[in-house]
Amino acid sequence: MRDSIQCQGLAEAIEQEGLSPLPESAREHLARCADCQDLLADFNSISKAARELPAEVEPPARVWISLRAQLVSEGLIKKEGPAPEPARRARWWGGLAGLLQGRALATAAVGLLIFVAGAMQLERTSAPPNRELPGVSGSGGKAQAEEPDALTDSGTALSNQEHELRAVQPAGTLPTSSPVDDDLQKDLQTLNAFIADCQRHLKSNPHDQLAREYLAGALQQKAELLAEMMDRGRSVN
Amino acid sequence: MNLRLVGRSVLPVLGAGIFLWPAAHAQAVPQHFEKHFAVKGKPVVVIQNIANGRIEVKSWRNPEVVLTGTQASDKISIESEQAGDRIGVSSNLVDASAQPTEMEADFQLTVPEETELQLKTQTGLILVEQVMGDMTLESVAGDVHLKEVSGYIIVTTKSGSLVCTQCAGKLNFNSISGGAQLLQPALSNVNLFTTSGNILFDGDFVRTGLYTMKSGKGLVEVRFSTSDSFDLNAQTSTGTVDNQAADFLKPDSHGLKHMASKYTKSFFGTIGQGLAKVELSSYSGTIRILKRD
Numbered sequence: 304m305r306d307s308i309q310c311q312g313l314a315e316a317i318e319q320e321g322l323s324p325l326p327e328s329a330r331e332h333l334a335r336c337a338d339c340q341d342l343l344a345d346f347n348s349i350s351k352a353a354r355e356l357p358a359e360v361e362p363p364a365r366v367w368i369s370l371r372a373q374l375v376s377e378g379l380i381k382k383e384g385p386a387p388e389p390a391r392r393a394r395w396w397g398g399l400a401g402l403l404q405g406r407a408l409a410t411a412a413v414g415l416l417i418f419v420a421g422a423m424q425l426e427r428t429s430a431p432p433n434r435e436l437p438g439v440s441g442s443g444g445k446a447q448a449e450e451p452d453a454l455t456d457s458g459t460a461l462s463n464q465e466h467e468l469r470a471v472q473p474a475g476t477l478p479t480s481s482p483v484d485d486d487l488q489k490d491l492q493t494l495n496a497f498i499a500d501c502q503r504h505l506k507s508n509p510h511d512q513l514a515r516e517y518l519a520g521a522l523q524q525k526a527e528l529l530a531e532m533m534d535r536g537r538s539v540n
Numbered sequence: 541m542n543l544r545l546v547g548r549s550v551l552p553v554l555g556a557g558i559f560l561w562p563a564a565h566a567q568a569v570p571q572h573f574e575k576h577f578a579v580k581g582k583p584v585v586v587i588q589n590i591a592n593g594r595i596e597v598k599s600w601r602n603p604e605v606v607l608t609g610t611q612a613s614d615k616i617s618i619e620s621e622q623a624g625d626r627i628g629v630s631s632n633l634v635d636a637s638a639q640p641t642e643m644e645a646d647f648q649l650t651v652p653e654e655t656e657l658q659l660k661t662q663t664g665l666i667l668v669e670q671v672m673g674d675m676t677l678e679s680v681a682g683d684v685h686l687k688e689v690s691g692y693i694i695v696t697t698k699s700g701s702l703v704c705t706q707c708a709g710k711l712n713f714n715s716i717s718g719g720a721q722l723l724q725p726a727l728s729n730v731n732l733f734t735t736s737g738n739i740l741f742d743g744d745f746v747r748t749g750l751y752t753m754k755s756g757k758g759l760v761e762v763r764f765s766t767s768d769s770f771d772l773n774a775q776t777s778t779g780t781v782d783n784q785a786a787d788f789l790k791p792d793s794h795g796l797k798h799m800a801s802k803y804t805k806s807f808f809g810t811i812g813q814g815l816a817k818v819e820l821s822s823y824s825g826t827i828r829i830l831k832r833d
Contacts, residue, residue, distance in 0.1 A: 481640040483592065483663050486681040486699045490716040493736050497756050501823065504778065511803035514777045517756050517823040521735055524716050528698060531680065535662075 313339050317346060454505075454515065457522050458498060464529055465491070487532055494525045570610045573618055577605040579625045582673060584656040588630040591616050591645040594664035594682070599653040599671050612644035656691075663700075683718075690726075701737065719758065727751075734758060738825075742832070745770045747815040754821045761828040762820060769812030774820040774827045775804045782828040783807055789829075 309332045316329045325333065333339050501518040505511060577583075583605055587595060591611070605627055611618055615638035620629045631645045646664070651657075657675040659666055664682045668675065674692040677684050679700040686693065690708035701718040704711065710729040713720050719737035722730065728749040732739055735756040742763045745751060751770075753760050764770070764785070771792055774781050783789070789809030807827075820827050 481592075483640075483681050486663070490698045493717050497735050497823075508777075508803050511777055512801065513775060513804050513821060514823060517735075517754075517777070520733055520754075521756065524714070524735060528716065531698065 310336060310339055314342070317343070454518055454522065455502070458502065458518075461522060461525050461529065464526075484535065487528065487535070490528055491525070491532075494521055494528065497521050498525065569614075570612055571614065572608070572610050574606070574608045575620055577607070577620075577622045577627050579603050579605055579627075579652065581625050582654045582656065583625040583627060583652060584658070585649060585651060586626070586628045586658040587647060587649075587660065588628075589645060589647065589659075589661040590633060591631045591643045591661075592640065592663045593644045593646040593661060595647045595649070595659050595661055595666045597649040597651060597657060597659070597668040597671060599655070599669070600650055601653065603652055604650075605652070605655075606650040607647065609645060609647040613638065613642035615642045616645060618645060720753075744768055745816040745818060749816040751816065751818045753819070755825050756823045758822070758825045759828060760820050760822050760825065761830065762818065763830045763832045764811060765832050767812070768816075769814060770810070770816035770818045771814040772807070772809045772811065772818045772820070772829070774808075774829065775801070775806040776822045776825070776827055777804050778824045779805070779822045780826050781805055781807045782826055785829050785831045788831055 313325075313329045313332055313336075316326055320326070333343060498518065498521050501514050501521065504514050505518065508514065580603065585597075585605060589595065593609075607620065607627075607629060609618070611631070615633070615635035617632050617634050618629065619632060620627065622628075629647065633643065644664075651671060653670065654672050656673040657668065657671065657677070659668075659675070660678040661682055662680045664679075666677050666679055666682060666684045667687075668677070668685075668689050669687045670689070672690045675689070676694045676696075678696045680698045681700055682697070683700045684695050684697065684702045686695075686702070686704045686707050688706045689704075692710045692712075693704075693707065694712045695702050695714075697715045697718045699717045700715065702713050702715070702720040703723070704721065704725065704727075705723045706726070707722065708726040708728075711722070711725075711727050711731070713732045713734070715734045715737055717736045718734060719739060720732050720734065721740045721742070723740075723742050725741070725743045726746060728746045730741075730749070730751045730753065732753045732755075734754070736758055737755060738758040739753045739755050739760045740763075741751070741753060741761070744765060745768050747769055749770075753762070766788055771794065772789065774783075788811060790811075792808050792810050792814065794810075794814055807829075820829075
């Protein structure tokens, strides 16, 4: 039978201590709670799968920072206060972050940023077009221009990712190495030019929903293109 | 002939042969391969080609998948596996010093008519003909040509273009600079997105079908017939709408009031009863609407 308090205790124990060894009380509860056994099995599966991921280039710290800042601003996570046991928490989550580091996560992070940007965009669409932010006077356009723009953050994160890719010189960001790499380079230039064009347009027309959609689509494509370049770099080099 | 004489004449040749053997062996010699896989139901074929090269898929009525092809050198290896009706084929890099020309592998597949496909190549054409089944086709720089295929079709390229002739089912296409041409389609659900490529839809709209075609900078051209039935919504941010079929389009009569955004150039209209829904857009390109002769 499910005991929600004890289940909560087990979840907290896992969060703070990791998957093993669990405290005696948690193990006793686990032995008789099918739900928690399922939960632990899921954690073990995720952990096992994550360990099998190849060690790759660590995503830049700014991706984490930008992602976290975005999630905080969206209210999806809370700003971390003084934790009662910072070292122990850091060990568990730090370990998970370590397991998941790599290109896939970097791409996922950028993808998540674009997703958040899309969510913000939907929120804006549902709001009256000329709304004014509390405490902000002037036109709605001005108000929106002063809002933190998730699409801009995504673009910045991707530009940083691109620069770091060039720094490690994977195939595709090197000078000519193969016709495919040349094509990837051209596509990157195409996307950069298009993204810059959309961003310029949106500065003067921040409510152009269609332009925002195209910008989001191009940013998503850029994230995938950089991932492809990274993949090719790994397989060729 | 004494032994010393034999030694003088033969040994230099033998020595040179031994010296040159590794170089001759390392030269790129195309190698042919052929494998047969017996299947019972609808097979699922997955090809992961890290090398460059084309993939051709054709169908037959036999319950067998036949894989043939060539690899440019032994610096890549072709591996395959079968688990029931699932067949996996992959090319792998054996020698990291391989030059692009040595990393080429072409595949020809013959599959039962009802087969699910997942194909990935770097460059080189992906050609699929007369196959019924869901397919996910991915190419970096190669084009994708589909003829008489049906199913849920997902095509992703970076710069490769898609030509889809007499395709049926659902199609999802995403590319950076590749274009898409849909010729005589019988597709009920179409979703096309390209940043700089052109889009051409030349054919009938299936009633109740949903069609979304978007190009960032390219041309989006739709050629319809007067027997078609669809609601049309075309809009562009900084591009142009070239409506050459204004005489055939009437205002939307479905009670949905379209509000043109002041930031975009928009056009709404209905052909026939407006049973299908067609959404065309371009950020800075041209949207052209034409009636077929």
